[in-house]
Amino acid sequence: MRELISIDDLSAQDLADVLDLATQFAEVQKRDMPKVPALRGRTVVLAFFEDSTRTRTSFDIAARRLSADVVNFSAGASSLKKGESLRDTIETITAMGVDAIVVRHASSGVPTAISGWTDAAVVNAGDGWHQHPTQALLDSFTIRDHFGSLEGKRIALVGDILHSRVARSNAAAFSKLGAEVVVVAPKTLLPSTLDGWPVTVETNLDAVIGDLDVAYFLRIQKERMGSGLLPSDREYRTRYGLTVERAARLADDALIMHPGPMNRGVEIDPEVADDPRAVVLGQVANGVPVRMAVLYSVLGPGRFDHEDELEAVAAS
Amino acid sequence: MTTTVIAGGRILDQAGERSGDVLVDDETGLIVEVGPSLSGDRTLDATDSVTVPGFVDLHAHLRQPGNEAAETILSASRAAAKGGYTAVIAAPDIEPCADSASVVSDVMALGAVALCDVVPAAAISVGRSGEELAPLGELADLGVRLFSDEGHGVQNAGFMRNALDYASSVGTVDGAPLVLAQRCDVASLSIGAQMHEGEWSSRLGLGGAPAEAEELMVMRDIALARLTGARVHFQCLSTAGSIAMVRAAKAGGVAVTAEVTPHHFTFTHEACSSYDTNTKVSPPLRTTDDVAAIKAGLADGAIDAIATDHAPHAPDDKERPFDQTSAGVIGLETAFAVALTELDIDLAAIVGLLSWQPAQIAGLADRHGRTIEVGAPANLAVIDPHHRWIVKPSELSSRSRNTPFAGRELTGKVRHTIHHATPVVENFEATR
Numbered sequence: 001m002r003e004l005i006s007i008d009d010l011s012a013q014d015l016a017d018v019l020d021l022a023t024q025f026a027e028v029q030k031r032d033m034p035k036v037p038a039l040r041g042r043t044v045v046l047a048f049f050e051d052s053t054r055t056r057t058s059f060d061i062a063a064r065r066l067s068a069d070v071v072n073f074s075a076g077a078s079s080l081k082k083g084e085s086l087r088d089t090i091e092t093i094t095a096m097g098v099d100a101i102v103v104r105h106a107s108s109g110v111p112t113a114i115s116g117w118t119d120a121a122v123v124n125a126g127d128g129w130h131q132h133p134t135q136a137l138l139d140s141f142t143i144r145d146h147f148g149s150l151e152g153k154r155i156a157l158v159g160d161i162l163h164s165r166v167a168r169s170n171a172a173a174f175s176k177l178g179a180e181v182v183v184v185a186p187k188t189l190l191p192s193t194l195d196g197w198p199v200t201v202e203t204n205l206d207a208v209i210g211d212l213d214v215a216y217f218l219r220i221q222k223e224r225m226g227s228g229l230l231p232s233d234r235e236y237r238t239r240y241g242l243t244v245e246r247a248a249r250l251a252d253d254a255l256i257m258h259p260g261p262m263n264r265g266v267e268i269d270p271e272v273a274d275d276p277r278a279v280v281l282g283q284v285a286n287g288v289p290v291r292m293a294v295l296y297s298v299l300g301p302g303r304f305d306h307e308d309e310l311e312a313v314a315a316s
Numbered sequence: 317m318t319t320t321v322i323a324g325g326r327i328l329d330q331a332g333e334r335s336g337d338v339l340v341d342d343e344t345g346l347i348v349e350v351g352p353s354l355s356g357d358r359t360l361d362a363t364d365s366v367t368v369p370g371f372v373d374l375h376a377h378l379r380q381p382g383n384e385a386a387e388t389i390l391s392a393s394r395a396a397a398k399g400g401y402t403a404v405i406a407a408p409d410i411e412p413c414a415d416s417a418s419v420v421s422d423v424m425a426l427g428a429v430a431l432c433d434v435v436p437a438a439a440i441s442v443g444r445s446g447e448e449l450a451p452l453g454e455l456a457d458l459g460v461r462l463f464s465d466e467g468h469g470v471q472n473a474g475f476m477r478n479a480l481d482y483a484s485s486v487g488t489v490d491g492a493p494l495v496l497a498q499r500c501d502v503a504s505l506s507i508g509a510q511m512h513e514g515e516w517s518s519r520l521g522l523g524g525a526p527a528e529a530e531e532l533m534v535m536r537d538i539a540l541a542r543l544t545g546a547r548v549h550f551q552c553l554s555t556a557g558s559i560a561m562v563r564a565a566k567a568g569g570v571a572v573t574a575e576v577t578p579h580h581f582t583f584t585h586e587a588c589s590s591y592d593t594n595t596k597v598s599p600p601l602r603t604t605d606d607v608a609a610i611k612a613g614l615a616d617g618a619i620d621a622i623a624t625d626h627a628p629h630a631p632d633d634k635e636r637p638f639d640q641t642s643a644g645v646i647g648l649e650t651a652f653a654v655a656l657t658e659l660d661i662d663l664a665a666i667v668g669l670l671s672w673q674p675a676q677i678a679g680l681a682d683r684h685g686r687t688i689e690v691g692a693p694a695n696l697a698v699i700d701p702h703h704r705w706i707v708k709p710s711e712l713s714s715r716s717r718n719t720p721f722a723g724r725e726l727t728g729k730v731r732h733t734i735h736h737a738t739p740v741v742e743n744f745e746a747t748r
Contacts, residue, residue, distance in 0.1 A: 008519075085631075085632040085633075085635040085636060086635060086636050086637060087632075087635035088632070088635070105637065106637075107637030107638060107639045107640060108520055108521040108522050108591070108637075108638065108639065109520065109522070109591030109637065109638045110637050112590065112591045113591055113593075113637070113638075127521075128521050128522075128637075128639070129521030129522070130520060130521030130522075131521070165521060168519070168521055191517070191518035192513050192514065192517075192518065192524065192526065193514055193515050193518055194518065195514075195515040195518070196515050196518070196519050197518070197519075
């Protein structure tokens with residue numbers, strides 16, 4: 001793996017390899033000194049052109065635990081505001097000699113474009129409505145950790161599918177790992193066609209809720225309300241929220257997931273958010289070893305000979 | 317006086333194909349002799365080539381005045397001449413907007429140095445805002461025949477009806493009717509659209525415009541053309557439904573005409589999968605079925621003209637995220653070659669779509685697209701239909717480089733272009 005832009009670029013085996021590697025890094029996390037020298041001397045730039053607290057922090061911690069040097073680049077302080085083209089900005093950053101560039105951008109396709117302009121390894125930390133592959137990996141990791149495998153699991157992605165990079169990357173990853181994915185949303189929040197998506201479609205959450213292994217609720221943006229796409233957050237909760245009543249119909253060993261930040265009382269009722277089946281904080285925690293695995297995969301094996309080192313670290 | 321002979325080739329125009337040399341005189345600007353073995357002060361070799369009436373582009377954004385970093389009238393005219401054009405209709409979406417006699421006069425003055433005729437189009441409404449009618453009569457008196465608000469077209473049906481009624485009552489010096497040209501797009505259906513709404517927009521996470529955004533306005537404007545009896549020209553049609561409606565309207569006797577662009581019959585929305593900003597155009601690249609319908613419309617006469625919608629954007633304007641970049645591609649220098657390479661229709665039909673048919677729509681048929689005969693204005697292109705070449709953006713004459721055809725091999729190239737009996741392109745190179 002030279003870069004990570006879209007789950008579509010990965011095979012089921014690639015996904016399994018990253019998750020296996022993440023399992024090793026998760027072990028490292030449990031130590032008193034949760035840091036390995038695997039990427040010592042490598043420089044990782046976190047280029048976040050869109051605000052993000054958890055993803056940026058998670059990548060930052062992951063890179064530091066691999067002993068990489070981390071540089072934060074924030075759009076607010078950059079020349080982009082002065083009208084510099086994106087290409088000029090990226091070429092300026094990479095001219096300083098960086099090994100990987102982790103990109104978050106509000107526009108779909110930016111990591112793909114950047115990949116054509118730089119030799120540094122590009123890792124997509126979320127682009128527009130397109131992809132958020134490390135979220136898909138950490139969610140797959142969380143589900144695998146709970147059930148042992150995603151094979152045959154029935155997973156519903158509920159909410160704003162149309163505007164969601166999480167929906168696009170998670171549907172692809174879950175399906176490649178053998179799960180059966182259903183997307184649940186009103187037609188105003190679905191793409192006009194789902195041709196090419198490995199999913200089935202349901203507009204009524206109650207029709208599937210009793211039959212799920214994982215109920216995955218997407219964040220709903222406030223600006224969708226009253227715009228003609230949705231009447232109100234109250235109606236959204238009634239039809240697509242995980243209410244106490246719906247939670248009661250969900251299987252005992254099912255998982256309740258959400259990529260955060262959660263709108264309590266809209267996507268998930270407050271009492272349900274603290275249900276033992278809800279693993280939202282577990283998802284966040286798993287972000288670190290998964291992102292360590294991704295950074296190691298793009299900067300480590302195949303690029304630099306760190307495998308022996310990793311094994312030695314894992315064995316110590 | 318200097319005479320130039322186009323020697324050793326064949327001639328192709330509305331009258332058919334034949335062999336013959338063509339002698340032109342730059343003092344009168346006319347063809348002075350057509351026949352075998354002519355001689356003149358200078359000779360353009362036309363061996364294995366075909367002399368045709370020069371091309372007429374109904375739809376090109378020349379960017380001057382306003383955005384000279386992207387293009388100037390001179391640089392665009394150089395690209396046009398290399399593409400075989402002897403006349404280009406300059407779109408009115410410049411800064412300031414071409415909605416007044418003074419701006420149109422400025423464009424005409426800038427066009428005096430061009431390598432082809434630069435014929436301004438003007439806006440239908442003041443500032444292209446769709447609210448207040450531009451002075452169509454005053455502009456017609458200056459020679460403007462084609463009016464367009466560009467962008468999304470005139471949104472308000474009542475305003476469009478009034479504009480058509482008014483246009484049809486404006487008399488012109490030569491009797492050619494005024495034509496209101498529409499880039500059809502119901503803007504409320506394409507808010508945030510970056511590409512065609514379909515399988516690829518769904519996968520790529522980009523906002524889409526459904527085919528219906530275009531088709532609803534085509535439907536409306538056919539109805540308004542029928543109601544008012546005025547002339548409507550549809551710009552850059554991109555969907556099968558639009559083409560079917562135009563075909564049916566023509567069969568029903570409604571006075572509408574239509575153009576399509578080379579990129580719309582070459583690429584589908586799948587081209588956007590690389591997020592290459594040179595695949596972002598308006599209207600967007602559509603589906604395989606739409607491409608097939610465009611080709612069928614070109615073959616059966618539903619579509620009257622191939623136009624470029626030449627839309628130069630400076631590199632820094634295209635090196636932005638897909639949803640922040642301007643839509644549009646350049647096309648003057650590649651249009652003929654792309655048409656010959658991509659379309660399965662004969663050379664005469666392609667030349668008609670590029671030359672005499674658009675000349676008729678633009679009211680230029682007295683000077684462009686004419687039969688090649690003694691006494692006709694000498695606006696000609698000499699094309700080598702077998703010349704194979706690879707499109708290299710750096711070799712194009714436009715100031716901008718935003719072509720979607722970069723790296724493609726094309727068959728057919730314009731060898732010489734003669735504007736007003738003066739060679740402006742000789743052996744594939746502009747003379748100035």
